[in-house]
Amino acid sequence: xxxxxxxxxxxxxxxxxxxxxxxxxxxxxxxxxxxxxxxxxxxxxxxxxxxxxxxxxxxxxxxxxxxxxxxxxxxxxxxxxxxxxxxxxxxxxxxxxxxxxxxxxxxxxxxxxxxxxxxxxxxxxxxxxxxxxxxxxxxxxxxxxxxxxxxxxxxxxxxxxxxxxxxxxxxxxxxxxxxxxxxxxxxxxxxxxxxxxxxxxxxxxxxxxxxxxxxxxxxxxxxxxxxxxxxxxxxxxxxxxxxxxxxxxxxxxxxxxxxxxxxxxxxxxxxxxxxxxxxxxxxxxxxxxxxxxxxxxxxxxxxxxxxxxxxxxxxxxxxxxxxxxxxxxxxxxxxxxxx
Amino acid sequence: xxxxxxxxxxxxxxxxxxxxxxxxxxxxxxxxxxxxxxxxxxxxxxxxxxxxxxxxxxxxxxxxxxxxxxxxxxxxxxxxxxxxxxxxxxxxxxxxxxxxxxxxxxxxxxxxxxxxxxxxxxxxxxxxxxxxxxxxxxxxxxxxxxxxxxxxxxxxxxxxxxxxxxxxxxxxxxxxxxxxxxxxxxxxxxxxxxxxxxxxxxxxxxxxxxxxxxxxxxxxxxxxxxxxxxxxxxxxxxxxxxxxxxxxxxxxxxxxxxxxxxxxxxxxxxxxxxxxxxxxxxxxxxxxxxxxxxxxxxxxxxxxxxxxxxxxxxxxxxxxxxxxxxx
Numbered sequence: 001x002x003x004x005x006x007x008x009x010x011x012x013x014x015x016x017x018x019x020x021x022x023x024x025x026x027x028x029x030x031x032x033x034x035x036x037x038x039x040x041x042x043x044x045x046x047x048x049x050x051x052x053x054x055x056x057x058x059x060x061x062x063x064x065x066x067x068x069x070x071x072x073x074x075x076x077x078x079x080x081x082x083x084x085x086x087x088x089x090x091x092x093x094x095x096x097x098x099x100x101x102x103x104x105x106x107x108x109x110x111x112x113x114x115x116x117x118x119x120x121x122x123x124x125x126x127x128x129x130x131x132x133x134x135x136x137x138x139x140x141x142x143x144x145x146x147x148x149x150x151x152x153x154x155x156x157x158x159x160x161x162x163x164x165x166x167x168x169x170x171x172x173x174x175x176x177x178x179x180x181x182x183x184x185x186x187x188x189x190x191x192x193x194x195x196x197x198x199x200x201x202x203x204x205x206x207x208x209x210x211x212x213x214x215x216x217x218x219x220x221x222x223x224x225x226x227x228x229x230x231x232x233x234x235x236x237x238x239x240x241x242x243x244x245x246x247x248x249x250x251x252x253x254x255x256x257x258x259x260x261x262x263x264x265x266x267x268x269x270x271x272x273x274x275x276x277x278x279x280x281x282x283x284x285x286x287x288x289x290x291x292x293x294x295x296x297x298x299x300x301x302x303x304x305x306x307x308x309x310x311x312x313x314x315x316x317x318x319x320x321x322x323x324x325x326x327x328x329x330x331x332x333x334x335x336x337x338x339x
Numbered sequence: 340x341x342x343x344x345x346x347x348x349x350x351x352x353x354x355x356x357x358x359x360x361x362x363x364x365x366x367x368x369x370x371x372x373x374x375x376x377x378x379x380x381x382x383x384x385x386x387x388x389x390x391x392x393x394x395x396x397x398x399x400x401x402x403x404x405x406x407x408x409x410x411x412x413x414x415x416x417x418x419x420x421x422x423x424x425x426x427x428x429x430x431x432x433x434x435x436x437x438x439x440x441x442x443x444x445x446x447x448x449x450x451x452x453x454x455x456x457x458x459x460x461x462x463x464x465x466x467x468x469x470x471x472x473x474x475x476x477x478x479x480x481x482x483x484x485x486x487x488x489x490x491x492x493x494x495x496x497x498x499x500x501x502x503x504x505x506x507x508x509x510x511x512x513x514x515x516x517x518x519x520x521x522x523x524x525x526x527x528x529x530x531x532x533x534x535x536x537x538x539x540x541x542x543x544x545x546x547x548x549x550x551x552x553x554x555x556x557x558x559x560x561x562x563x564x565x566x567x568x569x570x571x572x573x574x575x576x577x578x579x580x581x582x583x584x585x586x587x588x589x590x591x592x593x594x595x596x597x598x599x600x601x602x603x604x605x606x607x608x609x610x611x612x613x614x615x616x617x618x619x620x621x622x623x624x625x626x627x628x629x630x631x632x633x634x635x636x637x638x639x640x641x642x643x644x645x646x647x648x649x650x651x652x653x654x655x656x657x658x659x660x661x662x663x664x665x666x
Binding site (some may be wrong): 068070099100101102103104105109111112113116118119121122123126127128129130131132133134135136137138139140159160163164166167170325326327328329330331332337 | 360361364390395396400401402403405406407408409410411412413416431432436440441443444445446448502503504505
């Protein structure tokens with residue numbers, strides 16, 4: 001088979017700086033989120049993305065604005081990477097009127113229609129069929145967009161996953177299913193939950209192209225996406241990517257970072273492959289980054305994150321009347337529509 | 340007016356709305372090549388092609404979710420369940436996704452989708468295929484729940500459901516598909532949320548919906564022969580419920596029987612009785628009586644099944660009881 005020409009995703013200084021900035025923003029933002037959670041400014045469940053930033057960042061950096069994204073409840077980092085403002089995300093976490101979902105969704109349900117960010121969803125695997133449906137709609141309209149569906153590795157044992165992949169393989173839909181394998185479904189190791197350890201191979205069952213990707217390396221993620229996007233845009237074909245990563249925090253803010261299900265030693269071993277450190281090292285080696293430039297970037301990001309906090313803190317609570325709003329919409333038009 | 344079966348009335352509604360709006364598509368098991376398990380979608384594949392009339396694998400959770408995803412990005416799916424009994428596999432998509440998307444997105448993603456199919460018991464299909472699901476879905480804010488009992492209402496309400504910008508649960512009567520009734524040749528819709536006084540009489544109100552409308556009408560005919568005249572209030576829509584139609588009738592008759600196909604506990608009748616006690620307390624001349632399925636899974640044996648189902652004799656007995664007439 002002739003070698004396929006890949007889209008040019010080679011690193012360059014400007015791009016690398018953008019990627020580093022995006023990942024650092026997510027990291028510092030979520031460190032601030034942890035602080036706000038400890039102070040009781042954020043309630044409910046709150047699942048941090050720390051350690052996994054290269055996955056969302058690499059994926060989003062390859063998408064067009066008119067592509068679609070749907071994800072899980074671990075959605076803060078991906079929301080920022082897709083372009084949602086730190087202010088609107090933080091205000092949502094604070095449960096305020098200026099939040100991206102008007103304070104009604106919270107941490108697990110970040111939505112932004114303008115960015116085709118179809119939400120964080122709270123039922124493991126439950127959103128995977130939605131992505132398949134978006135893929136169906138793209139093909140129905142003859143478009144060349146794709147949809148990326150993020151899920152944790154625990155979702156692959158769920159019926160919704162298998163039903164979705166079967167239809168996507170059967171009907172040929174432009175869906176990129178991204179398994180973020182962080183090794184643990186809450187506290188259950190993948191080896192204790194899944195009969196197959198290389199879950200990307202599950203794509204074979206449904207005639208879906210598949211690959212395993214190093215999720216700590218933002219460039220590996222970008223390369224994998226380039227292939228998957230080409231398949232989606234040109235042939236309406238799906239891809240299943242198993243992107244291997246590691247979460248440096250507990251399952252949620254209410255869970256222990258390590259303990260009965262994983263050791264501190266294991267955590268420390270994985271933290272040596274912090275995706276941000278790996279990118280920094282690469283940029284340092286290429287002469288694209290130095291201490292002064294990094295310090296400037298950190299300073300700028302710290303200000304952005306503090307601004308998000310201040311904005312969220314000052315944003316009003318949703319008005320009492322909001323309680324009964326957005327349950328149903330008024331049906332406005334019954335005029336004929338041609339696609 | 341033409342005399343049309345309930346099945347063909349639904350078929351007409353699908354065909355007309357698919358002609359009107361290219362975003363509307365039908366998806367489900369056996370809807371295309373097989374022409375529908377109950378032939379509701381007969382001829383649609385030929386007319387609209389395989390992109391708009393889509394056969395699915397037997398995968399209710401999956402294709403219900405496909406509908407939800409497609410609705411999020413601007414299509415208007417009609418998701419057919421071969422029966423609502425199978426929809427339990429998809430209930431996460433209906434309740435956790437379709438019903439809540441608008442609210443949890445702060446008003447950004449509405450959900451123009453119809454979930455439809457036959458509901459309730461047919462004949463001797465036993466426990467897993469003989470269930471009425473009205474109360475399950477009517478419990479959920481964010482859904483509309485419709486249960487037409489006549490061909491006229493079936494067509495008019497399905498057209499409204501397809502045009503609605505919200506998720507609509509459309510419960511068809513499995514035993515109604517062959518029933519016939521008048522359906523206008525010209526375009527019409529029946530609005531969601533409006534009950535219909537199917538029969539007028541001053542002695543007692545029978546409040547019902549869906550397949551039980553037929554039962555109520557048959558009971559009313561027999562009661563009339565004994566000089567007992569009843570209102571039959573057909574709710575048509577379970578959620579939002581037309582409370583005014585209920586209370587207007589009960590304030591006139593001062594007596595009410597609530598007839599439903601499903602089980603008693605937490606059933607639709609419980610909600611109707613609550614509206615009656617709130618608004619008609621001083622008007623009642625007798626406690627309200629409910630007629631419903633026996634509180635058991637549906638048995639297979641003919642006599643046991645008959646004993647379990649609400650029917651005309653049980654409805655007549657209930658009316659006589661609220662009128663203090665010795666049976």
